[in-house]
Amino acid sequence: MTIRVNGTTRLAGIIGLPIDHTLSPAMHNAVYEHLGLNWVYVPLPIADETDLYRLLGAIRALPFVGFNVTMPYKQAMLSLCDEVAMLARMAGAVNTVHFEGGRLIGYNTDGRGLLESLTLETGFDLLGKDVVIVGAGGAAGAAFVAFMLGKARRITVVNRKLVRADELVSRMRSHLRITEAATVETESAEAVIASASLIVNATPLGMRDGDVSPIPAEWLNSEQVVVDMIYRPSKTALEIAAEQAGAKAINGLGMLVSQGALAVDIWSESAQIRTPRDVMRAAAERAMIDMHTKEIDF
Secondary structure, eight states, rough: OOOOOOOOOOEEEEEEESSSSHHHHHHHHHOOOOOOOOOEEEEEESSSSHHHHHHHHTTTTTEEEEEEETSSSGGGGTTTTTEEEEEHHHHOOOOEEEEEEEEEEEEOOOOHHHHHHHHHHHHHOOOOOOEEEOOHHHHHHHHHHHHHTTOOOOOOOOSSHHHHHHHHHHHHHHGSSSSSEEEEEEEHHHHHHOOOOOEEEEETTTTSOOOSSOOGGGGGGOOEEEEEEEOSSSSSSHHHHHHTTEEEEEEEEOOOOOOHHHHHHHHHHHHHHHHHHHHHHHHHHHHHHHHHHHHHOO
């Protein structure tokens, strides 16, 4: 892949910390080249919210088309955008920002990315199903909105601190129509998890070597689909537990690709072009292999 930069190159990037191992630059730059876009995507590590505020001031003066936001700034971006789309407000987090006409417009593509990857990789149909979301942060909020719009029968938010799960469901309550919602503490969640058709891990547990599964293997069964939003390592403890139980398990790589492609769709403002997911996924997979090779290269 050859990146050519000149006086008309537009910028995009990802804001977060840490982002040393992000796959986003690889998959975005690959698809920009494929589409013939004179854009460059760069990592933007930001130490704290004060620096985030300063960076947004600089972005307004630079030729940015937009940027992505990852942990720990997705929720902070809600109040820093000039306008926030309804799905992002409902989710309580912004992961994609479009810089348009001097204004920062916030979106959340995580939920739609999750649904897209779920359909493509498992064929799962949400309609009338019971689902469990483990976690109560921004990623959980995006998943909740997606499952609600997908007309799940019941969504249960499982979290170590029940108050956070209650806050998430309370925020969604006015939007609920046919979907029921409930909360339960993690230690008391065995029955609700065992009876669910879909379980999604929306916590960071599993990202570090030695992390245990947020759900014991014995709570899972072969009739379920289990999604871990984490994509590194290639198989998390939860995925291994799900496979041991005979469940269908997928990680978060498909979601990462789909949410990123949706961001490019927003930034390009072209209804004629659907960003090719296969190009982005292939680039992400190559980047993962390269990173793994460097880690074991002594």
